Amino acid sequence: MEMNRHAFAWLPGFLMIAAVASLAVGLLDAPARPYALLSAAGLLIIAFVALIVAAVRGEHVDRYRELAESLPFGLWLADKAGRFTHFSDSYLRMLGMTLAQARRGEFLERMPVEDRDRFVAAWQRRSPGEPFEAGYRVTGADGKAYSVVSHGIALRDGSGKCTGWIGFSLDVTARQRAAEQMEFLAELSRVLSLTLNPAITLERTAALMVPRVSDWYAVDLLSDEGEVERVLMVHADPQQTRAARGLLACAPRELTLPSGAPLVIATGRPQVYANFPISAIAQLDQGDPQQVFLDSLKGTGIVVPLVARERTIGALTFLWCGRTRPIDADETLFAYLIARRVAIAYDNAQLYEREHQVADFLQRASLPERLPQLPGMAIGAHYAPGASEAEIGGDWYDAFQLPNGRLAISVGDVAGKGLPAAATMNSVRLTMRGAAFEGLTPSAVMTRVNNYLLNDKPTMVTAVFGIVDAVGHTFTCSIAGHPLPLILNGAGDAASPRPVSPPLGLFPESTYPEQSLDFGIGSLLVLYTDGLVEDDRDLPGAEAALLEVARAAQRRSESNAARFIAEQIVGDAPNDDVAVLTIACASEPLRELDLTLPAEPASGRLFRQALQRLCNAVGLPDERIAALQVAAGEAIMNSIEHAYGVRGGFVRLRGSLEDGKLIVEVSDRGRWRTPRSDDRGRGLEIMSGLVGDVTIDRSQDGTVVRLGTSLNGAV
Amino acid sequence: MEENQFSRRAVDGVTVVIAGGDIDIASVHRFKAFLENSADPDGAGLVLDMTNVSYLDSRAIATLAEFSSRVRVARQRLALVADENGIAAKLLYITGLAAVIPIFSGLAPAVEEIRRT
DSSP states (O other), X not given: OHHHHHHHHHHHHHHHHHHHHHHHHHHHHOTTOGGGOOOHHHHHHHHHHHHHHHHHOHHHHHHHHHHHHTSTTOEEEEETTXXXXXXXXXXXXXXXXXXXXXXXXXXXXXXXXXXXXXXXXHHHTOOTTXXXXXXXXEEXXXXXXXXXXXXXXXXEOTTSOEEEEXXXXXXXXXXXXXXXXXXXXXXXXHHHHXXXXXXXXXXXXXXXXXXXXXXXXXXXXXXXXXXXXXXXXXXXXXXXHHHHHHTOOOSOBOTTXXXXXXXXXXXXXXXXXXXXXXXXXXXXXXXXXXXHHHHTOEEEXXXXXXXXXXXXXXXXXXXXXXXXXXXXXXXXXXXXXXXXXXXXXXXXXXXXXXXXXXXXHHHHHHSOSSOOOBTTEEEEEEEEOOSSOOOXXXXXXXXXXXXXXXXXXXXXXXXXXXXXXXXXXXXXXXXXXXXXHTTOOHHHHHHHHHHHHHHHOOOXXXXXXXXXXXXXXXXXXXXXXXXXXXXXXXXXXXXXXXXXXXXXXXXXXXOOOEEEEEOOTTOEEEEEOGGGTSTTSOHHHHHHHHHHHHHHHHHHTOTTHHHHHHHHHHTTSOSSOEEEEEEEEXXXXXXXXXXXXXSSTTHHHHHHHHHHHHHHXXXXXXXXXXXXXXXXXXXXXXXXXXXXXXXXXXXXXXXEEETTEXXXXXXXXXXXXXXXXXXXXXXXXXXXXXXXXXXXXXXXXXXXXXXXEESSSOO | XXXXXEEEEXXXXXXXXXXXXXXXXXXXXXXXXXXXXXXXXXXXXXXXXXXXXXXXXXXXXXXXXXXXXXXXXXXXXXXXEOOTTSHHHHHHHHTTGGGTSOEESSHHHHHHHHHTO
């Protein structure tokens, strides 16, 4: 008999421990929902307890009780009316209550109201046919919040009638807290990974920390000059945050301050403060009216260093107002883990930002500062970096005038991101420029870039390179794996050049055939990178939208059609980088001309090209165009060479129709200089010989040469 | 276009320089150098075909005048080919160079002019 009793006494205890262990394992498996873990294993043990209680009774229950009391928070009993009759000593100790107090339900007052409501409702709903289960938080005698899971089951007599309830309370505080901390750290990591902007990184941590971690949260950083700067301070109560911000120190903080962040940053070791003046821990300014208020507050806090790459870069301060309970080891570890993540994310963002700034600078410096000006052509360009805070891409646009007056344009995208992509983009763009200035065709320009990439920078690049001939009204281009340019003719009909050749930088044998399309009066040419049409992943839809928006830009004669198109399609904050270049040919034939260019030799051809277009547009016969060109060319070269000497200046060319005559005026604001040699003296002779009507007006303000030629009849 | 603006070939033993495009401040020095390099010290002279020249300025005319005088000093001859209504011919007339440099509207008579010497 004695043996049997021992056996019985041993059995429930063993099962109990096994069940608690299994519960603990279950909690580990699903840390986010600990209360839901009134698992099958937990209920099984209750069933066993009830079975054993029913079977052995008497002193066996007492033996069982002894065992049960050794587990936090032990056993409870209730009568059949639902009045609690017994709580374990460990439970009462935690609450700091007598059994009488607990029986009166005073422990309910220690629960947060939502937990109490849930617990009471569950208790009232209890039914002998079902096990009882509830989880709640309760404040212990030490001021800590404990998480408790309660299981119970009805006791029955021999006839099966319910005689009362038995159950146990399980302390899941540590698990619960660990689960919450894990969840918090996961959330923190996620939030920190969303941005690579250092300021935003810190700003976003603030919203997480209060009130979940502490009442006050502050960030101090060590500046490059070695000063501790309070960069952020928030309180769970926005009003307190405002008050605190008003108190932020303007003066640099001394690293030797005896408390708070400066001390932690100087030593690299965390500091805990218990029942300490808030103003002292928080390093608030002295002498502020708010100071009195804050001085009156005492609290507990922990300041932990921010350590990244073995350097202390700052400190985080967590404060709990009015708390007297000291920081425990668990909280210290938690603060450390938070600081570790924040430090790495901030440091990373800072490193990234530096590279980003260089890449961004290079990117913007690489894009042409000024777009060439061609009379009767509106060149528009738009570049917007992606707003997803990913790295700078290698998108570019370029437009420049060739020595023969034609307009060379390119738009492209270098695979990859960041500084290397920006650098490659720049070299590709310059290679294109160099090749184009040598007079190579688009096809040959592409081949040169392909060879350059294959030999020097093995990177994939997609691009369109083309030449706009404003006189012949054509656009000739080669496309290397890039979205097709869109050309709308004057009537708004769309066309795209083909074929598309492979991207640059991949295959040595690639060729890049070119195609010419009409680019007549009223046409609009749109070149873009894929960020414009792939923003919402609906490519056909996006291309249709592009067509519509391009037509709208054409109808409205937008001065910068590229910006209009980009803003209509992707707004001012696209996900990916977007570069757009547009060339709009005026919808009216050129009737007049007013072009001012630097007084330098290269401007001569640009002036002549513009004049050619005006002459063509007004229908001047070919031989008269040539004569006018040479005559105007003499006047222009004279201004370029003689007007300004070494100072440099500008030359203006105006052309207009007056009474059936085309009048061309070349003016400068320099001093008339007598030509120094004979051959240059020929200029005047040539002008008068070629154009019937030549007047030269020299004054203090400069020189104006006026040439007139009639549109029909004799010269 | 810039690359092949000037070229030369021999027609019936006579050097023919073919110029095209714009001869202006940006290209006149190349024009001058090309003409000088094309001159054979032992030859009878050369033909300059300006049919495809679209533009030329006073500088180009000056270069032509100077070259023509050096050719003459070397007891050689220079003949021009140009469209008689074109801008090159017109400029040569205006500047009086037409009086010292013979202008032909076709290549064959210009070559013949040099060979005849």
